[in-house]
Amino acid sequence: MLSLSQYFRKGSVVSAxxxxxxxxxxxxxxxxxxxxxxxxxxxxxxxxxxxxxLFLFHFSFSQIKVHETFLKSFENLKADVLGRPEFxxxxxLVRVDNEILKQKIIKIINIQVPVSxxxxxxxxxxxxxxxxxxxxxxxxxIDNYGKLIITVSERLPAIINKVGxxxxxxxxxxxxxxxxxxxxxxxxxxxxxxxxxxxxxxxxLKILIGFAPYTARVNALTWVGNRRWNILFDKERxxxxxxxDPLASIERLINLDIEFRFLSSDVLQIDLRNEKFLILQPxxxxxxxxxxxxYPVGEGA
Amino acid sequence: MKNYFQGQKVFSKRRELAIRKxxxxxxxxxxxxxxxxxxxxxxxxxxxxxxxxxxxxxxxxPAFRVVGVSSTKSRGxxxxxxxxxxxxxxxxxxxxxxxxxxAKTVIEDVLVCFSGGRTASYSLRxxxxxxxxxxxxxxxxxxxxACNFEGLPSDSFILNAMPVNFSxxxxxxxxxxxxxxxxxxxxxxxxxxxxxxxxxNIINCVTNCYLQxxxxxxxxxxxxxxxLTEDELHLGAVCxxxxxxxxxxxxxxxxxxxxxxxxxxxxxxxxSDIMQAFQITEEIAERxxxxxxxxxxxxxxxxxxxxxxxxxxxxxxxxSAISRSELIGVIRPRVEExxxxxxxxxxxxxxxxxxxxxxxxxxxxxxxTGLHELxxxxxxxxxxxxxxxxVQGLPQAVNGPEFSAIIGQALQLSSPQDESWDxxxxxxxxxxxxxxGAFNWLRENW
Numbered sequence: 001m002l003s004l005s006q007y008f009r010k011g012s013v014v015s016a017x018x019x020x021x022x023x024x025x026x027x028x029x030x031x032x033x034x035x036x037x038x039x040x041x042x043x044x045x046x047x048x049x050x051x052x053x054l055f056l057f058h059f060s061f062s063q064i065k066v067h068e069t070f071l072k073s074f075e076n077l078k079a080d081v082l083g084r085p086e087f088x089x090x091x092x093l094v095r096v097d098n099e100i101l102k103q104k105i106i107k108i109i110n111i112q113v114p115v116s117x118x119x120x121x122x123x124x125x126x127x128x129x130x131x132x133x134x135x136x137x138x139x140x141x142i143d144n145y146g147k148l149i150i151t152v153s154e155r156l157p158a159i160i161n162k163v164g165x166x167x168x169x170x171x172x173x174x175x176x177x178x179x180x181x182x183x184x185x186x187x188x189x190x191x192x193x194x195x196x197x198x199x200x201x202x203x204x205l206k207i208l209i210g211f212a213p214y215t216a217r218v219n220a221l222t223w224v225g226n227r228r229w230n231i232l233f234d235k236e237r238x239x240x241x242x243x244x245d246p247l248a249s250i251e252r253l254i255n256l257d258i259e260f261r262f263l264s265s266d267v268l269q270i271d272l273r274n275e276k277f278l279i280l281q282p283x284x285x286x287x288x289x290x291x292x293x294x295y296p297v298g299e300g301a
Numbered sequence: 302m303k304n305y306f307q308g309q310k311v312f313s314k315r316r317e318l319a320i321r322k323x324x325x326x327x328x329x330x331x332x333x334x335x336x337x338x339x340x341x342x343x344x345x346x347x348x349x350x351x352x353x354x355x356x357x358x359x360x361x362x363p364a365f366r367v368v369g370v371s372s373t374k375s376r377g378x379x380x381x382x383x384x385x386x387x388x389x390x391x392x393x394x395x396x397x398x399x400x401x402x403x404a405k406t407v408i409e410d411v412l413v414c415f416s417g418g419r420t421a422s423y424s425l426r427x428x429x430x431x432x433x434x435x436x437x438x439x440x441x442x443x444x445x446x447a448c449n450f451e452g453l454p455s456d457s458f459i460l461n462a463m464p465v466n467f468s469x470x471x472x473x474x475x476x477x478x479x480x481x482x483x484x485x486x487x488x489x490x491x492x493x494x495x496x497x498x499x500x501x502n503i504i505n506c507v508t509n510c511y512l513q514x515x516x517x518x519x520x521x522x523x524x525x526x527x528x529l530t531e532d533e534l535h536l537g538a539v540c541x542x543x544x545x546x547x548x549x550x551x552x553x554x555x556x557x558x559x560x561x562x563x564x565x566x567x568x569x570x571x572x573s574d575i576m577q578a579f580q581i582t583e584e585i586a587e588r589x590x591x592x593x594x595x596x597x598x599x600x601x602x603x604x605x606x607x608x609x610x611x612x613x614x615x616x617x618x619x620x621s622a623i624s625r626s627e628l629i630g631v632i633r634p635r636v637e638e639x640x641x642x643x644x645x646x647x648x649x650x651x652x653x654x655x656x657x658x659x660x661x662x663x664x665x666x667x668x669x670t671g672l673h674e675l676x677x678x679x680x681x682x683x684x685x686x687x688x689x690x691x692v693q694g695l696p697q698a699v700n701g702p703e704f705s706a707i708i709g710q711a712l713q714l715s716s717p718q719d720e721s722w723d724x725x726x727x728x729x730x731x732x733x734x735x736x737x738g739a740f741n742w743l744r745e746n747w
Contacts, residue, residue, distance in 0.1 A: 022373070023391035024398050030511060032398055036407045 082116040089117050089148050096152045098134075105129055105138075105150060117142055125150075134169075134177040159201055160186055162193045162220075172205065174198035193232075194223030204229060207241070210250040214263060228273070233263075239270045246272075253278070306722035309459065313722065316515040319410035320714070325365075325515065326397065326408035329707035330389070330415045330503060332378050332546025333569055333665065336699070336707050337396035337411070339369030339404035340714070365714060367694040368406075371399025372704075380565045381417025381520070381547045383502045386509075393510050410513045414710045415503050416520035416547045418495035420460070422560045422650070425449055428487045436469070436478045436486060442724040444488040457494035458501070460519050462721035465491045465557035474555070490721055493519055493561050521549025522561050523709030528663045528687035528702070529553060536657035541643060541676075542706060543666035545569045548639055552650055560650040564642045568666035571635050578631045579623060581609055590669075593625055596633045597671035602626040636672065640679040647680070660684045665703030 024032065034040045060066045081087075091113055094102045109125050122140045129138040129150065139151040157169035157177045169177040169186065174197060183191060192204055204221050207229060211218065214233070222230040228243035242249055249272040257263045262270070262280060271279035319325040320342050327338040342365050373395040377388030401408055427447035431440050445464060453459075467475040469483035478486065504514050525540035537554040549563040571594070575586040593607050602625040611619030652658055660682050662673055667686050677684035689700065689708040700708075 021376070021391060021395075023376075023395040026390075026394070029394045029398055033401070033407050033511065036401055036405065 082118055087116045087118050088114050088146055090114055090146045092148045094150045101134060104132055108132060157189060160189050160191045162191060163195050170201055172201055174201040191220040193220050196226045197223040207246055207250055210247050237268055240273050242273045309722045312516045315410055315513060319515050324406050326411035327707055327710050328411045328413050330378060331375055331544055332381055333375055334372050335375045335392045335396045336372040337400040338367050338707060338711060339400045339408055340365040340711055341368040367692055369400035369404030370696055370699050371396045379546055381415050382499050383506050386506055389506050390509050410515035411507060412516040412710050413503060413507055413514055414518045414520045414523050414706050416544050416549050416563060418499040420493055420495045420519055420561060420563060422562060423492040425490045425492055426487060431484055431486050434482060436481050438724050440486055444486045445490060445721050445724060448490050453494060456497045458497040459492060460495050461493035463491050463557060464488050464721060491559055518710060519561055520706035521551040521563060522558050524663050524705040525551040525553055527689035527705045527709030527712050528661055533659055537655035538659040538661055540661045543664035550643055550646060554655055562646050566639045571632050574631050574635050579609055589628060593628055594632050595629050595670035596636050596675045598626050598629050640676055644680055658682050662686045663702045663705040667702050
C-alpha cells in the first residue's frame with residue numbers, strides 16, 4: 001500500500017485529476033497549434049528530425065557489423081524474391097527447325113535453367129541471337145508456365161559464293177547464312193564466284209532469271225574486278241557483261257540469239273561490254289570463221 | 302469626446318482579415334457547454350464550388366462551410382459569466398483544439414458569444430441636419446454621433462449598436478436613407494450593453510488561449526437569427542433561449558433587434574433542484590431530466606416509476622423508485638418561476654405594442670416535454686419550439702436547439718448588417734482627426 005504522500009510523489013493523483021478533464025495544457029495547446037501550421041511542421045521536421053535521422057544513419061552504418069548485417073539481410077531478401085516460383089524459368093524452348101542453329105542459339109544465350117526471370121535481360125539475349133549468322137530476326141519472351149520462348153526466323157540461302165577454295169551460303173541480301181564444305185552440298189543453288197558481291201547478289205539473280213532459256217546451262221557467275229559480271233556458260237564459254245545495266249545487255253543478247261543462234265554454236269567468248277558492238281570469239285576448231293567477228297548492234301546497226 | 306466604438310472597430314477589422322485569410326472560429330461560451338466551430342471561407346473565385354453542394358447561397362454573401370466542430374462540458378462558467386478563469390480557459394482550449402483537429406488548421410480568430418453579463422437594452426435617438434443635398438454615409442454617422450452614448454452607464458460595454466430605423470423629415474421606417482433628399486435626419490439606435498468587467502473577463506479568457514477576439518455578441522440575439530423565420534423577424538417575435546445557466550430573450554421587429562435581456566435561471570437550476578429533491582448525483586439528475594423530465598402531469602405519470610440509486614448513490618447496491626409525477630413536481634415550479642420572470646421582462650419591454658407577438662423557444666432546455674404548452678398558457682401567446690437553420694457542413698449531431706446561438710453567430714456572417722461602427726466615425730471629420738485620417742489612409746494604402 002502506498003501512503004498518500006507517496007501517491008503525490010508518483011504523480012498518480014495528479015494524473016487521476018487530469019483524466020477527468022480532457023483539457024490540453026497551455027503548452028501542449030500551443031505546441032499543437034504550431035504543429036498544425038504546415039510551415040512550422042516542415043521547418044521542425046527538416047531542421048530537427050532530419051539531422052537526427054541522418055546522424056543516426058551515419059553513426060549506425062559506420063559500424064562494420066551493422067553494415068554487414070544490413071547487407072546480408074538485404075541479400076537474403078533479394079534471394080528470397082528471386083527464388084520465388086512465380087519468377088523461375090524452368091525451361092527454354094527454341095522454335096526453329098534447324099538443329100544446328102538451335103544448338104548454336106542455346107550455346108550463345110548461355111542460360112542455365114532454373115533461373116530467375118528477374119535476372120534475365122531479354123533484350124540483350126535477343127540481340128545476341130540476332131548476331132548469329134543465318135538469323136534474320138528473333139523474339140524472346142516468357143510464357144505463363146515459366147518457359148523462355150525463343151522464336152527465330154532464319155535467313156534462307158539464295159546462292160553459293162566461292163571465295164578462293166571456300167564455299168559460303170549467302171541469302172539474297174548477300175548476308176552470310178552458313179559455310180559449306182563443297183558445292184555439291186547444295187546443288188540446287190547457283191554458284192557465284194568472287195569476293196565483295198554482298199550488295200550485288202540480287203542483280204546476279206536477276207541476270208540468271210533474264211538469261212532464262214539458258215539458265216540451266218550456266219555453270220557460275222563471276223564477279224570480276226568488283227565491278228561487273230561474267231557468265232560462265234557450259235563448254236567453258238564466257239559471256240562478259242558490262243558493269244552498267246547488264247540486264248539490258250542480256251536481253252539484247254537473247255534477242256540476237258533468236259536470229260543468229262550463236263549460243264548454240266561453239267563460240268568461246270561473247271563480249272557485251274561495249275554497248276555498240278557484240279564481240280564473239282569463235283572456237284579454234286571452227287576454221288571457216290574469222291578469229292573474231294564483230295556484229296554491230298544498237299540503233300545504228 | 303470619447304470614441305465608444307474603437308474596440309468594436311478593431312474586432313470588425315480583425316473579422317474581415319480572418320475571412321480573407323479563410324478560417325474563422327466561432328466560440329459559444331455557455332454555462333453547460335462550450336462549443337467551437339471552425340468556419341472555412343472559400344477564396345472569392347471558388348464560391349461556385351460551395352453553391353452547388355447543398356442548396357443555394359447568394360453569391361454576394363461570404364459563403365462558408367463548417368469544417369470543424371467540437372463541444373465540451375463547460376467549466377468555471379456560471380450564469381453565462383466566467384467565474385473561474387483557469388477552468389474556463391481549459392474548457393475553451395479543449396473545445397478549440399477539438400475543432401482545430403477536425404478542421405486540420407489553426408484557428409487564429411474567434412467570434413465569441415455569451416449569454417450572461419447583465420445586459421441592458423437602450424433605445425437612443427440622434428438628430429442631425431443634412432449637410433449636403435443628398436444623404437451620405439457621413440450624414441448618417443453625424444446622426445449616430447448625435448445619439449447620447451454618454452448617457453449610458455459608465456461600466457457598460459457596447460455589444461451591439463444597430464441603427465434600427467431612420468427618419469427623414471416626416472418620413473419614417475427607412476431602412477437605408479442614403480441617396481435620398483431631405484433636411485433633418487434622425488436615427489434610432491438600439492444599443493445592447495453588457496457589464497464591462499464581465500465582457501472583459503470573457504475576452505481575457507479567450508486571449509489567454511492564444512486566440513484573438515474578432516467579435517463578441519449576446520447569445521439570445523444570435524439564437525433569434527438562427528431560429529426565427531423571415532416573416533417572424535419582420536412582423537415581430539420573441540425568441541426565448543433556454544440555456545444552461547441563463548434564459549435569454551430577444552425581441553425582433555422589422556428585421557431588427559429591438560430588445561434583448563436575460564434572466565439568471567436556466568436548465569442547470571432544474572438539474573440542481575432534482576439533485577436536492579432526490580439526493581442523487583448531478584449526472585443521474587441530468588439523466589432523469591432529459592429522459593423522463595416534463596412539465597405537464599397526466600394521470601398516467603403517477604404509475605410510471607423511475608429507478609434511481611439508493612442512499613449511498615451506488616446503482617448496484619440499492620435502488621429506489623420515484624414516480625414521474627414526483628419528478629414533474631420538482632421541475633415544474635422552477636420552470637414556472639422562469640416563465641414568470643420572462644413574463645415580467647416582456648411586459649417591461651412593451652411586447653404588447655407589437656403587431657405580432659409570437660414566441661419562439663430554443664436552447665437546450667426547450668426540449669423539456671410539454672414546455673411549449675406551459676409557456677403558451679403562461680404567456681398567453683402563440684408558442685413554438687424551433688430548431689436552428691441548416692448550415693453547410695454542419696453535422697446533424699450539432700444541429701439541435703441547444704446550438705442555436707452558435708449557429709446564429711455563423712449565420713450572421715453570411716448576412717451582415719451595418720452596425721453603428723461600420724459607418725465612418727463622426728469624430729473623423731473634425732479637427733486634428735483629419736490629419737490622423739490622412740495618415741491612416743497613407744499607411745493603409747501604402
